[in-house]
Amino acid sequence: MSGNQKQDLHQEHNSIMGGYEISTELFLKEIECPVCHSKGQFNLEKLGDIQILKCRACPAKYEFAIKTKIFPKLVFDRGEREPFSYELTMNGDLIIGRDADDYDYIKIRIGPVHDLHSGENTYIRNPFVSRKHVMVVIDEEYKLVGGGELGKIVVKKKCFIKDLGSTFGTSVNNVLLEPNKLRELKGDDKIALSPNTELPQLIVFKEV
DSSP states (O other), X not given: OOHHHHHHHHHOOEEEETTEEEEHHHHHHHOBOTTTOOBSOEEEEEETTEEEEEESSSSOEEEEEEXXXXXXXXXXXXXXXXXXXXXXXXXXXXXXXXXXXXXXXXXXXXXXXXXXXXXXXXXXXXXTSOTTOEEEEEEEEEXXXXXXXSEEEEEEEEEEEEEOSOSSOEEETTEEOOTTOOEEOOTTEEEEESTTSSSOEEEEEEOO
């Protein structure tokens, strides 16, 4: 490929990949090679009708297109009833807390923190959960995964949890969270809202 073609590719600020718009420059700078674990070592080249990422530090090659999107879930324990699952497909913040009415249902709310009536109802009653108990912050990251001659790019949600100064606190894997401090969530992390009460609400963070 000529120098001008390479320059055109690198000057293109945004690329649409599987419905996702990303900064090509930022992607090339931040992505890590899963083979040699070097960072920022990819060149973007054209091969026929597709664009290829080639690592400068090893022979790894990847098609520059998102092939897989991984959405984690929050799985709420409901005792003898079937668990309630909530898939984290969006980016941004969501609030888990008790509804503002007299039923004490736990709800998952997207949008303004002060809106205590809206949101997805888990139909779990728990008077020990605060109105605004925890916030889950959802971002996304891009991962390169090997496979065959060309690897693939997956987009994966990266999630953090923060206790919002709730009355009875929050724990992750039996460790109490410090209020208003973010903690990254990993697959199979066990979250407990109001863990030291007679009705702790258990939630499991599932990555797949």
